[in-house]
Amino acid sequence: MSEHNDSQSLVTITLPDGESRSFPRGATGYDIALSIGKKLAHDALAVSVNGRAMDLHIPITDDASVEIVTFDNPLGREIFWHSASHIMAQAIEELFPGTKFGAGPAVEQGFYYDIASEHRFTDNDLEAIEKRMIDIARRAVDVCREEMSREEAVAYFSSERNDPYKVEILEDTLKDTPRVSIYRQGAFADLCSGPHLPNTSRLKAVRLTNISASFWRGDASRESMQRIYGIAFPSEKQLRQHLARMEEAKKRDHRKLGSELELFMLSPEVGSGLPIWLPKGAIVRGELESFLRDEQKKRGYVPVYTPHIGNIELYKRSGHYPYYSDSQFPPLTYTDDLGREEQYLLKPMNCPHHHLIYSSKPRSYRDLPIRLTEFGTVYRHEQSGELNGLIRARGFTQDDSHIYCRPDQLVDEICGAIDLTKFVFATLGFEDIQIRLSLHDPENREKYGGTSEVWAQAEKDVREAADRMHIDYFVGIGEASFYGPKIDFIVRDALGRKWQLGTVQADYVMPERFDLSYVGSDGQPHRPVIIHRAPFGSMERFIGVLIEHTAGNFPIWLAPVQVAVLPIVEDVHDYATGIHRKLLDAGIRSDLDTRNEKIGKKIREAEIKKIPYMVIVGQKEQSAGEVALRRHRKGDIGNLGVNELKEKLLTEIRERS
Numbered sequence: 001m002s003e004h005n006d007s008q009s010l011v012t013i014t015l016p017d018g019e020s021r022s023f024p025r026g027a028t029g030y031d032i033a034l035s036i037g038k039k040l041a042h043d044a045l046a047v048s049v050n051g052r053a054m055d056l057h058i059p060i061t062d063d064a065s066v067e068i069v070t071f072d073n074p075l076g077r078e079i080f081w082h083s084a085s086h087i088m089a090q091a092i093e094e095l096f097p098g099t100k101f102g103a104g105p106a107v108e109q110g111f112y113y114d115i116a117s118e119h120r121f122t123d124n125d126l127e128a129i130e131k132r133m134i135d136i137a138r139r140a141v142d143v144c145r146e147e148m149s150r151e152e153a154v155a156y157f158s159s160e161r162n163d164p165y166k167v168e169i170l171e172d173t174l175k176d177t178p179r180v181s182i183y184r185q186g187a188f189a190d191l192c193s194g195p196h197l198p199n200t201s202r203l204k205a206v207r208l209t210n211i212s213a214s215f216w217r218g219d220a221s222r223e224s225m226q227r228i229y230g231i232a233f234p235s236e237k238q239l240r241q242h243l244a245r246m247e248e249a250k251k252r253d254h255r256k257l258g259s260e261l262e263l264f265m266l267s268p269e270v271g272s273g274l275p276i277w278l279p280k281g282a283i284v285r286g287e288l289e290s291f292l293r294d295e296q297k298k299r300g301y302v303p304v305y306t307p308h309i310g311n312i313e314l315y316k317r318s319g320h321y322p323y324y325s326d327s328q329f330p331p332l333t334y335t336d337d338l339g340r341e342e343q344y345l346l347k348p349m350n351c352p353h354h355h356l357i358y359s360s361k362p363r364s365y366r367d368l369p370i371r372l373t374e375f376g377t378v379y380r381h382e383q384s385g386e387l388n389g390l391i392r393a394r395g396f397t398q399d400d401s402h403i404y405c406r407p408d409q410l411v412d413e414i415c416g417a418i419d420l421t422k423f424v425f426a427t428l429g430f431e432d433i434q435i436r437l438s439l440h441d442p443e444n445r446e447k448y449g450g451t452s453e454v455w456a457q458a459e460k461d462v463r464e465a466a467d468r469m470h471i472d473y474f475v476g477i478g479e480a481s482f483y484g485p486k487i488d489f490i491v492r493d494a495l496g497r498k499w500q501l502g503t504v505q506a507d508y509v510m511p512e513r514f515d516l517s518y519v520g521s522d523g524q525p526h527r528p529v530i531i532h533r534a535p536f537g538s539m540e541r542f543i544g545v546l547i548e549h550t551a552g553n554f555p556i557w558l559a560p561v562q563v564a565v566l567p568i569v570e571d572v573h574d575y576a577t578g579i580h581r582k583l584l585d586a587g588i589r590s591d592l593d594t595r596n597e598k599i600g601k602k603i604r605e606a607e608i609k610k611i612p613y614m615v616i617v618g619q620k621e622q623s624a625g626e627v628a629l630r631r632h633r634k635g636d637i638g639n640l641g642v643n644e645l646k647e648k649l650l651t652e653i654r655e656r657s
Contacts, residue, residue: 012063026059030198033068043070043234045202046079046195053079055145055195071234081106083143083197084133084206084232085113090188091132092117092228095125101190102165102216102225108498110231114214116165121226126208129228133206140201141185145194153180153191165216166191205239206232209246212385219326220383227385245495252495254547255389261552261610263543263560264390273387273394275540280560283589285539287558289375291656292399292424292535299420301373301401306353308377312343317513318352319449319482321345329381350376350400351532355514358404358528363518368528369405369413375539376400390544397539403531404516410529414465414487414504417533421489421502424535427656428546429555432492435471436500437462438479448482450509458506459485483509484532493549501542505532553632556612557653562589564606568599568618575622579615579642586646588653607632613649 010022013032023032029047033040033056046056048067053075060066069076085104092099092115102114119125148156150170157166169191174180183192185200197203208230216222233239250256258264263281270276277285293303312331315321321328331343347353354372363370377397386392405413425433439459440448448455462485466473473487480486489502507530510516517525536542546554556562563583567576573594583590591611593602599616606614614630621627627645629637640648 011060013060014063014065016065016067023060025061028059029054029056029066029068032060032066036068040068040070043072044068045070045076045197048075053195056198058145078106079195080197080202080234081111081232082192083200084203084230085111086143086183086185086188086190086192086196087133087136087200087203087232088129088206088208088228088230089113089115089190090136090185091129093188094136095128095132100163100165104190107229110209110229112227112229114216114225114227116216116223116225121211121228123211126211126228130206130208130230133203133232136186137200137203139186140199142199143183143185143196145196146182146184147179148182150174150177150180153182156182156189157191161189202234203232204234205236206230207239207243214385215383218383249495249497249548252548252551254391254544257547257552258389258544260608261560263547266389271394272384273382273392275390275393275395281543283560284543284554284558288536288539288543289399291427293373295420295423296371296373296401299371299416300369301371304354304357304372304374306347306350306357306374306376308347308379309344310347310353312345314352314356315345315348318349318355318510319513320349320352324348324380327380327382329379346379347376348378348380350374350378350398351402351510351530352514354400354402355510355516355530358402359514359516363404363528365406365518365520365526368518369403369409371401371403373399373401388544390540390547393538393540396541399534399536399539401533403533404518404528405531406518406520406526407529410461410506410531411465411468413531414462414506415469417504417531418465418469418471418487421504421533421535424502425489425491430491430493430549434490434492434498435466435473436476436479436486436488436490437466437473438476438481438486438488440480440485441478444478448480450483450512454508455485458508462487462504462506481505481507481532483507489535491545493545494551495548499541499545501537501545502535503533503537506530507532552610554610554612555656556649557656559610559612560589561591561609561611562653563591563613563615563649564602564609564611565590565592565615565617566599566602566606567594568616570594570596572617572619572622576615576617579617579627579645582642582646583649586650588646588649603630615645 009025011025012020013023014020030041030044033044044056046069047054048069049060049064071077071080082105089101089104096117096119100116104113154167154170157163181193182189183194183196208228210229212227214225214227216225231242262278264275264277266275312321328348329346331345333341333343335341357372358370375397377395379395382392382394403413440455466487484505484507487504488500490498490500492498510530511527516528518528520526565576565580567573576592580590580592603614610632612632616628616630626639626641628639631637
């Protein structure tokens with residue numbers, strides 16, 4: 001009898017390495033971490049139980065797979081930074097009583113909190129808030145989770161806390177949630193699902209970085225709020241390392257380099273978020289487009305062009321207008337000579353236009369797959385506070401392709417699109433790539449078109465393709481498009497930052513909405529399936545990321561100026577001019593600098609312009625019929641004959657090395 005009771009009082013915990021251990025029923029994540037080692041217990045922030053993140057001190061009452069979450073884990077950083085946003089809110093409340101709090105999530109690099117206050121926050125206020133946050137951390141305030149009914153929470157935030165934003169969330173977003181959780185730390189409390197740090201002492205270093213304007217729930221018609229950004233760490237050393245990376249990021253900022261290297265401009269006279277490509281930037285963009293066009297041609301894609309506006313009924317039919325109405329420019333209303341009114345929309349997506357091209361004539365099963373491709377410019381009315389040079393713009397060009405295929409061809413075509421995307425990233429030096437399988441959220445079906453059966457099939461197809469291509473992926477529930485699941489490519493740049501760029505999407509929904517068909521081998525009409533595919537994603541965003549990844553040091557095939565010819569003295573100008581002309585005739589982009597300046601200054605300026613190669617010519621080189629070659633950031637390479645120089649450069653350009 002006692003043996004039976006003993007076995008009933010134990011749970012089996014399976015650790016990430018596959019080891020199983022027995023613990024008393026009700027043991028916590030902290031207990032498990034401590035059994036492994038004191039350091040792990042010291043570093044533990046939370047615990048993952050059967051894949052679900054939980055507070056470190058919640059009892060575990062059933063057999064489970066358990067992972068101790070530390071700051072080294074992406075989930076651990078998210079929990080740490082979200083907890084830091086609560087500590088910041090507590091500090092603000094202590095320093096500025098009466099402040100109301102909106103949303104305070106963790107983000108890719110830190111956290112923010114949207115707040116409503118009559119006080120206009122300044123940089124001096126940020127320093128005071130930082131000091132108070134460290135003070136709260138030193139108090140080692142316990143962070144306690146409390147569950148209550150939604151009605152009790154509404155009453156709590158209506159009276160005791162008097163926070164209307166939390167009440168609105170409870171009465172709107174969480175209206176169908178019977179029970180909710182609140183996290184308390186000292187006198188501060190916040191509506192939150194958690195998990196959180198066990199107490200505030202884990203925070204050792206913090207830096208509040210920025211104040212910006214925002215709107216409640218991202219709605220420009222709602223009240224304006226102040227958004228305070230920050231980042232926090234478990235040690236001062238980690239903060240110092242982060243700040244060093246941020247300094248490097250400032251040097252690499254694509255807006256700064258874009259101006260210095262004369263790549264693009266942004267002008268309020270044109271409009272916010274509408275970049276203009278300057279001649280040198282147009283070369284970079286043109287080379288990227290030519291690279292992809294050539295590769296797509298080899299793989300059976302055919303080009304199309306579509307207009308920049310379309311009748312609003314087209315986007316209502318596709319679903320883009322209702323789904324994305326908040327991020328679209330207002331419709332253009334036109335009345336013709338007969339008084340008939342029509343509405344047009346700046347094109348938010350290229351897809352509907354391509355679907356009409358497909359349906360413009362009958363298609364046979366023998367015609368498929370049909371791969372249409374376009375560098376199509378689209379327009380989105382992004383919030384002004386979210387604009388970020390090329391990376392977040394209102395007008396941008398997508399390397400958009402749509403593949404129309406039979407269901408039996410779908411997985412092969414998805415694999416082909418994955419292969420092309422991987423080839424593009426490898427060519428451009430993006431080696432650290434994560435792949436997310438973006439699936440729909442079955443708990444929120446109203447967000448998506450199509451039936452549950454269609455979604456099950458589409459998600460089966462993308463999984464099969466991903467597995468066949470042997471790609472390591474993670475699953476993102478709720479990250480799918482409204483018409484289908486996606487395979488999203490997330491690249492990590494030279495500073496370790498993540499950017500979501502290329503995508504491949506499977507779509508069974510649009511063929512139904514546009515009544516697309518082909519005649520099968522049985523003579524009957526059948527529905528094709530569509531693959532939406534964009535390796536770059538947005539040309540603007542991709543180039544912005546590429547500038548920051550390379551710090552503007554483009555490979556020679558992309559560089560706006562590939563070679564600077566720098567004569568040392570006036571006596572060799574004719575010789576330098578002949579070399580310059582020979583390079584231009586070979587299709588090598590070359591600049592000739594015949595200014596009356598010392599060669600050291602010419603070299604320094606070519607380095608600043610990040611020109612890959614410098615050809616130095618003096619009387620010695622002229623006499624030998626050679627050039628002295630320098631490589632940007634590397635220095636002298638040695639002397640070459642002019643034809644040898646030309647062949648070396650052409651080989652490097654051709655191989656895109």
